[in-house]
Every structure is written in C-alpha cells, then in structure tokens.
Amino acid sequence: MRQLASVLALTTLAAGVAGADYKSDLIEQYEFYRTATGAFAPVYPALAQQIVEDYGVTEGVCIDMGGGCGSLAIALARITGLRVYVLDIDPAAVRLCGVLVDEAGLRGRVIPIEGDAQDMPFRDEFAELVVSRGSVFFWPDQLAGLREAHRVLKPGGVAFIGGGFSRLLDPEIKRKLIADRGGGNQGGGSDRKPIHTGLVGEARKAGLRPIRLIHDPDDRPEFGWWIELRKRPSNAE
Ligand SMILES: C[S@@+](CC[C@H](N)C(=O)[O-])C[C@H]1O[C@@H](n2cnc3c(N)ncnc32)[C@H](O)[C@@H]1O
Numbered sequence: 001m002r003q004l005a006s007v008l009a010l011t012t013l014a015a016g017v018a019g020a021d022y023k024s025d026l027i028e029q030y031e032f033y034r035t036a037t038g039a040f041a042p043v044y045p046a047l048a049q050q051i052v053e054d055y056g057v058t059e060g061v062c063i064d065m066g067g068g069c070g071s072l073a074i075a076l077a078r079i080t081g082l083r084v085y086v087l088d089i090d091p092a093a094v095r096l097c098g099v100l101v102d103e104a105g106l107r108g109r110v111i112p113i114e115g116d117a118q119d120m121p122f123r124d125e126f127a128e129l130v131v132s133r134g135s136v137f138f139w140p141d142q143l144a145g146l147r148e149a150h151r152v153l154k155p156g157g158v159a160f161i162g163g164g165f166s167r168l169l170d171p172e173i174k175r176k177l178i179a180d181r182g183g184g185n186q187g188g189g190s191d192r193k194p195i196h197t198g199l200v201g202e203a204r205k206a207g208l209r210p211i212r213l214i215h216d217p218d219d220r221p222e223f224g225w226w227i228e229l230r231k232r233p234s235n236a237e
Helices: 002-029 032-037 043-055 071-079 091-103 142-152 171-179 199-205
Strands: 061-065 083-088 110-114 127-133 153-162 211-215 225-230
Touching: 002 032, 002 091, 032 091, 043 071, 043 127, 043 153, 061 071, 061 142, 071 083, 071 091, 071 110, 071 127, 083 091, 091 110, 127 142, 142 153, 142 199, 142 225, 199 211, 199 225
Parallel strands: 061 083, 061 127, 083 110, 127 153
Antiparallel strands: 153 225, 211 225
16 A cells, blocks of 8 residues: 555656656747746736726637737636637647646636637637737738638627737836836847738728727837727628
C-alpha cells in the first residue's frame, strides 16, 4: 500500500514537472505572454468591462480574433456567460491559452483555436460578439479580417477591433503604459501596420456597415484606434 502511494506520488510529481516544462516552453515561444501577464494585466478586465457596458452582450458566442494567450477572453468569460473562442495564428499562443484557461477553471467557456483572422474556421452568423485587441496591425489584409468579422457575426451582432487600452483603465496605470510605449514588447515592432485611414471607407464600400472609427482621447494620435462594426438585424432595411 505504502509502495503504491509512493508510485502515485512520484507519478503526480512527474506529471507536475512535465506540465511546468510544457508551460515554460510555450512561454519562451510566445513572447507576448510576459507583456500580457505583466504590464498589460490590468488592461484586460477594464476592456472587458467596457465592452460589456457598451454593447451589453453577455450570452452566446464571442470570437477574439488574434486573441493570443487568451487574456481578454478570460476576462470576458469571468464577467459574462459568453463562450469565447480565442483564434490565433501562432500555435504556441493557442497551446498556452489552453493551459491558462485550465488554470482559470474556464475549460469549455474559453476555447483556443488555431487560425488566420483573414480566413476564420467558423460558419457564417456564428457569433453575437467579435473582439480583437492589438492584432489587426499584423493582418496583411485588414479588410479581409473585417469581412471575416462581419461574416461570422449574427444579424444584430457587433465587432470591436483595434488597439490600445480601455477608457475604464485606472488613469495612472494608463498614463504609464502610454508613456512606456516603444519600450519592452508591447506587440509593436517594425511589422506593425496601423489601421490605415482608408480602411473604414473601403469597408463601407464593401457593404460592411454600420461601421465607425473610435479614438481613445487619452491616447496618442497614432495609437488607441478602434473599429466598431455592426451587422444589421435581419429585419432591417
Ligand atoms: C500583440 S499580440 C495581442 C494578443 C492579444 N489580443 C492580447 O491583447 O493579449 C498580437 C496577436 O495577434 C496574432 N496574430 C497576428 N496575425 C494574425 C492573423 N493573421 N490571424 C490571427 N492571429 C494573428 C499574433 O499571433 C499575436 O498573438
């Protein structure tokens, strides 16, 4: 009996060590994890709260496009009844998201999935809500991403896609994050493409509307831009 207990203890210990290795390997591969769980950690609950206040979507399906290791999705799932799919192109982010979702006790409520925001593996009219923070800057074809957001939305649904922080974030923390931009890994870098000015016009022309651009007035002019894209209810003209 004592032998069996020791074998079980050793097995558990080994599984724990293997689990820790798995997670730390993924952290090494997915650089943005340290920012998301460090300096940016207060951003996600504030942004989730803002999205709930502004759009009132608390049930059904949400998709986070380029959701990384799931920080915004986890924050949204904690304060709503939403089932949140975290789509990301980076396999390490997707696997790490799975670990963090388990740690948060949200398995089945937050679902990581590998894929490209410009061609998502979801059926038409799948989601009540689409969100995306800090990812659109890396999509080679931003209009294709907006088309996808619109395609997967249910009639009456809304997408909120952009970058920056939240108007509900503690002003002191926000001031510091804005001042620190450019230092550390804030998901910037040379391959970062701002939301280009013609994008909203192009989207309107492509029939993606109502759409509007929102700027966080606390942020610098080149940052803090969000696109709000709605899908008209099916009974609308
Ligand atoms: C700066 S990180 C932001 C992650 C997360 N949204 C957050 O705020 O914590 C940008 C993310 O976009 C993802 N990404 C870049 N291009 C993508 C694409 N075409 N489709 C899906 N995800 C993409 C990256 O892998 C990365 O996880």
